Amino acid sequence: MSVFRNDAVAKVCGAAKYADDYTFPGMLHAAPVYGDEVHARILQLDTSRAAAAPGVVRVLTAADVPGHSHWGQLEHDLPIFASTHLRSHGDVVALVVATSREQAIAAAELVELRCEPLPAVTDLRQAFESNQGCAGTDGNSARTLGKHQSHQQKLVYPEKGSNIANHHKLRHGDVDAAFAHCTHRLQRSFSTQAIEHAYMEPEAAVVVPRSDGVLEIFGSMQHPFSTRQFTAALLAVPLSEIEVYTIPVGGGFGGKDDTAAVVCARAALAAKLLQRPVKLTYLREWSMRESYKRHPYLLDYELGLSSDGRILAARIRMLADSGPYLSVTPFVTWRSIVHCCGPYVVPNVHCDVYGVYTNNIFSGAMRGFGSPQVNFAIEQLIEIAAQELDIEPLELRRRNMVHQDCITVTGQRLSGHTVSLSQALDSVLERIGYHEKRARCSYGEGDELYGIGLAMCYRGMSLGSEGTDMCSAIINGQFDGSILLETGIHENGQGSESAMILALSEALGVRRERIRYRRGSTSSIPDSATTVASRGTLMGTSAVVCAAEKLKSQMAKTLAELLRCEPEQVEFRDDALWGGATEEGQARSKLSWDEAVWQLYLRQQTPFAYANFQAPAIDWDEEHGQGNAYFTWVYGCQAAEVLVDKRTGKVRVTNMVAAHDVGKAYNPPMVLGQIYGGITQALGYALSEDFLMKDGRVQSDNFHKYRIPKATDVPELTAIILENPDPASASHAKGIGEPALELGAAAIANALHAATGQRFFSLPMKPAPTPSERSQA
Amino acid sequence: MSLRINQREVQPTEEQASKSLLDYLRDELGLTGTKIGCRKGICGSCVVLVDEKAVRACRTPLRKLLDAEGDTQVRTIEALRAPDGALHPIQQAFIDAGAIQCGYCTPGMVMSSVALLHRNPKPTREQIRQGLAGNLCRCTGYQQIIDAVALASERMESADEGE
Numbered sequence: 055m056s057v058f059r060n061d062a063v064a065k066v067c068g069a070a071k072y073a074d075d076y077t078f079p080g081m082l083h084a085a086p087v088y089g090d091e092v093h094a095r096i097l098q099l100d101t102s103r104a105a106a107a108p109g110v111v112r113v114l115t116a117a118d119v120p121g122h123s124h125w126g127q128l129e130h131d132l133p134i135f136a137s138t139h140l141r142s143h144g145d146v147v148a149l150v151v152a153t154s155r156e157q158a159i160a161a162a163e164l165v166e167l168r169c170e171p172l173p174a175v176t177d178l179r180q181a182f183e184s185n186q187g188c189a190g191t192d193g194n195s196a197r198t199l200g201k202h203q204s205h206q207q208k209l210v211y212p213e214k215g216s217n218i219a220n221h222h223k224l225r226h227g228d229v230d231a232a233f234a235h236c237t238h239r240l241q242r243s244f245s246t247q248a249i250e251h252a253y254m255e256p257e258a259a260v261v262v263p264r265s266d267g268v269l270e271i272f273g274s275m276q277h278p279f280s281t282r283q284f285t286a287a288l289l290a291v292p293l294s295e296i297e298v299y300t301i302p303v304g305g306g307f308g309g310k311d312d313t314a315a316v317v318c319a320r321a322a323l324a325a326k327l328l329q330r331p332v333k334l335t336y337l338r339e340w341s342m343r344e345s346y347k348r349h350p351y352l353l354d355y356e357l358g359l360s361s362d363g364r365i366l367a368a369r370i371r372m373l374a375d376s377g378p379y380l381s382v383t384p385f386v387t388w389r390s391i392v393h394c395c396g397p398y399v400v401p402n403v404h405c406d407v408y409g410v411y412t413n414n415i416f417s418g419a420m421r422g423f424g425s426p427q428v429n430f431a432i433e434q435l436i437e438i439a440a441q442e443l444d445i446e447p448l449e450l451r452r453r454n455m456v457h458q459d460c461i462t463v464t465g466q467r468l469s470g471h472t473v474s475l476s477q478a479l480d481s482v483l484e485r486i487g488y489h490e491k492r493a494r495c496s497y498g499e500g501d502e503l504y505g506i507g508l509a510m511c512y513r514g515m516s517l518g519s520e521g522t523d524m525c526s527a528i529i530n531g532q533f534d535g536s537i538l539l540e541t542g543i544h545e546n547g548q549g550s551e552s553a554m555i556l557a558l559s560e561a562l563g564v565r566r567e568r569i570r571y572r573r574g575s576t577s578s579i580p581d582s583a584t585t586v587a588s589r590g591t592l593m594g595t596s597a598v599v600c601a602a603e604k605l606k607s608q609m610a611k612t613l614a615e616l617l618r619c620e621p622e623q624v625e626f627r628d629d630a631l632w633g634g635a636t637e638e639g640q641a642r643s644k645l646s647w648d649e650a651v652w653q654l655y656l657r658q659q660t661p662f663a664y665a666n667f668q669a670p671a672i673d674w675d676e677e678h679g680q681g682n683a684y685f686t687w688v689y690g691c692q693a694a695e696v697l698v699d700k701r702t703g704k705v706r707v708t709n710m711v712a713a714h715d716v717g718k719a720y721n722p723p724m725v726l727g728q729i730y731g732g733i734t735q736a737l738g739y740a741l742s743e744d745f746l747m748k749d750g751r752v753q754s755d756n757f758h759k760y761r762i763p764k765a766t767d768v769p770e771l772t773a774i775i776l777e778n779p780d781p782a783s784a785s786h787a788k789g790i791g792e793p794a795l796e797l798g799a800a801a802i803a804n805a806l807h808a809a810t811g812q813r814f815f816s817l818p819m820k821p822a823p824t825p826s827e828r829s830q831a
Numbered sequence: 832m833s834l835r836i837n838q839r840e841v842q843p844t845e846e847q848a849s850k851s852l853l854d855y856l857r858d859e860l861g862l863t864g865t866k867i868g869c870r871k872g873i874c875g876s877c878v879v880l881v882d883e884k885a886v887r888a889c890r891t892p893l894r895k896l897l898d899a900e901g902d903t904q905v906r907t908i909e910a911l912r913a914p915d916g917a918l919h920p921i922q923q924a925f926i927d928a929g930a931i932q933c934g935y936c937t938p939g940m941v942m943s944s945v946a947l948l949h950r951n952p953k954p955t956r957e958q959i960r961q962g963l964a965g966n967l968c969r970c971t972g973y974q975q976i977i978d979a980v981a982l983a984s985e986r987m988e989s990a991d992e993g994e
Contacts, residue, residue: 057926057929058930059931061934062931063918065934065937066865066918066931066934066937066941067909068862068863068864068907068925068938069864072866072935075863077861252967252969253933253935253969254866254874254876254936254967254968254969255866255933255935256867256868302933302934302935303933304934304935305933305969306933307969534888546933547932547934548970549932564978723975724929724932725930726929726975727972727974730972730973730975731932731969731970731971731972732972733972734972734973735972738880756869756873757868757871757874761967763968763969763972764964764965764967765959765960765961765963765973765977766960766964768973768974770974771974774926800945
């Protein structure tokens with residue numbers, strides 16, 4: 055399997071320049087000043103001592119902001135500079151700018167802040183129940199009103215009268231009537247933890263004022279357009295006055311949006327006011343303290359089944375901890391509600407998902423985006439149900455799982471693409487030898503406990519009803535035959551640029567070596583939204599294919615006469631244009647790519663094409679949570695094997711196998727890399743990672759207090775790529791980033807049950823040590 | 832008092848000598864291939880070779896490496912290519928095995944691999960995992976990194992046999 059990465063040599067030689075690697079003459083250094091309260095009213099902010107410290111050039115606060123001191127993707131509530139209130143331990147009140155970084159950090163200690171502490175809301179359930187004096191909640195929680203009156207006054211935003219940030223509803227069928235017909239009912243609750251993205255490169259920004267008034271940003275962020283919006287809002291300048299460049303980024307996983315943009319925006323304010331280059335590089339401690347996390351969830355499920363193993367009804371409530379800022383909580387929770395029943399057809403569903411304000415570090419986008427939490431619950435529930443009905447879990451899955459042309463819980467018919475869930479399931483079962491191994495599981499018997507388990511999913515691709523979904527591509531052919539390519543998708547390390555080059559090479563039938571990916575900037579290509587939602591390959595390669603079709607059509611029309619054929623007969627392959635079939639026995643006329651672009655030049659034409667790929671339409675009824683939520687879907691399955699030391703409770707994952715349908719794999723080794731990386735993040739989610747706060751104060755501030763998997767924690771991994779080309783995508787490719795991550799914790803949970811005989815309802819899962827009988831005696 | 836960094840003798844000033852090796856490399860010599868991940872000696876992004884042993888530059892005071900003879904040898908990722916520009920077999924194997932994603936852990940990972948194969952030219956996959964347990968990567972799940980080191984070991988062995 056050949057590997058192509060356009061950035062590989064630079065990265066393996068240490069030549070790739072990340073944000074902190076940039077320096078400019080006269081560059082200043084900045085450091086943030088944290089408020090150090092969890093919830094408080096700011097009484098006085100005094101920067102005079104800091105401003106007088108050695109090397110300090112200026113101390114910036116909200117008072118220096120010409121535009122919006124607070125911004126956000128949906129609500130403008132995230133403080134770039136807090137001025138009246140502190141609502142989390144990560145809030146920043148000032149930025150010290152000095153000649154050296156050491157001086158900036160030293161002076162940050164001298165900023166004096168006087169606050170009046172306010173009650174902090176840090177428990178998700180209590181935060182939700184504090185709303186019960188208010189209107190607009192569901193019947194279930196109203197019943198608990200009396201018990202929890204003590205929480206009534208604890209509000210993150212007293213003026214809102216409620217801690218509810220947002221509420222999605224899904225009403226499908228008639229749940230009450232359906233439950234009445236169910237022979238089996240089960241109720242279970244689950245909880246999940248806050249997760250740090252733990253990208254290896256902490257946030258960093260270098261901002262350089264240009265002589266024409268434009269600010270150039272070199273930042274560690276995954277969304278240049280989002281960064282530009284935050285910066286323009288803070289500075290009150292038009293978008294055209296900020297130019298954000300694509301440079302290598304040391305990982306993102308959804309985590310380098312809001313906070314990374316804020317870091318860039320703060321540096322930009324300093325650069326603009328001081329008219330000098332300014333660098334703001336985060337320490338790991340600042341990064342972990344301030345950056346948003348994956349949402350902690352509380353999930354309450356009630357399932358109703360018939361005696362023949364059909365899921366007839368589901369009643370579900372989920373609470374998602376938003377922290378004090380909204381970020382993309384309404385989008386994350388929307389994905390949760392669409393996927394609330396996992397990959398199963400359930401005809402009657404009543405689901406409520408609430409985003410809830412607390413004073414914890416805020417939550418935002420992270421790879422998985424509201425799915426890993428749901429899968430952890432539903433993929434265990436299906437097995438619990440099987441056990442109660444005495445049906446083989448795989449059989450119960452097969453009876454209920456989504457299939458071609460079925461109707462999902464949002465009323466969407468799954469059609470127009472291959473519904474490949476059973477293919478994914480069968481591939482994994484066969485590769486791992488599931489049936490034989492399942493028969494050997496320990497269920498708590500023995501000293502070293504063995505278990506195997508699996509989980510499966512379907513996932514809506516791209517943004518769905520979250521926002522306008524489109525992506526641009528520009529092909530700029532040169533007259534020497536070389537080609538410059540650019541798209542609105544951002545290289546975050548996943549290899550998107552390489553995938554785009556391969557897609558263009560295939561679409562134009564030219565050698566890959568002709569194509570160079572142009573370093574993008576927000577000023578050179580239209581805003582194509584953020585590189586999120588596993589949409590990079592799907593939207594980016596589709597835009598590339600659409601632009602290539604335009605270019606081919608132009609070239610064919612112009613050169614058909616030379617090729618002695620009709621334009622529609624021109625073929626693009628083997629680095630050349632070929633005329634249509636002529637008389638028998640005669641060689642086909644041909645123009646090499648080099649000749650073809652020269653002939654265009656002679657005809658006053660440039661080999662240039664722009665295309666904007668528009669995602670196919672979707673529709674959504676927010677009142678009932680019904681509609682065609684996503685224009686296409688992907689399917690996947692993962693299985694895990696575990697060994698548990700019964701005495702110590704220590705878990706070792708010994709094998710994992712995954713199968714995912716990606717539509718079409720342009721760069722198979724990079725698809726495998728996405729799957730391996732996703733599985734490994736899920737392994738941490740399942741067993742070791744837990745972002746700890748104590749009464750809202752950050753405890754996990756570096757890698758010794760937040761354990762991500764090491765090479766020795768991960769088993770040999772097997773990934774199977776399934777390809778069912780998808781007509782909804784112009785390139786037939788879909789996505790893999792998030793599906794790869796969202797199953798592992800659920801698969802490991804089921805394997806742990808098979809090993810220990812116990813269910814684990816909260817993450818991370820930690821089997822209790824069992825003292826040996828001898829030591830008990 | 833001096834040392835050799837990438838074959839070149841350097842004589843840090845007294846002020847520079849009080850820095851960590853990491854800050855000296857990046858800020859004073861402009862060798863930014865060595866990355867900063869945690870500054871606590873946990874993540875391995877800053878691993879360089881000191882006399883062919885893998886060392887965390889963030890936890891290494893520069894002063895410790897200085898002496899009158901100046902014979903301590905530091906090698907960073909920038910000096911791994913052959914003089915003719917050819918990639919080191921480990922660098923080439925990282926590319927060929929698809930071991931690179933965001934690339935931020937890559938320099939430290941490559942340098943740890945060099946040290947690993949220096950002390951154990953034919954490691955098992957389990958020994959490779961143990962040898963790289965001090966280098967965190969959040970992108971790859973390590974699978975293709977282990978593949979890369981195994982591939983490099985194979986290629987280096989057959990190159991030795993060829994000589």
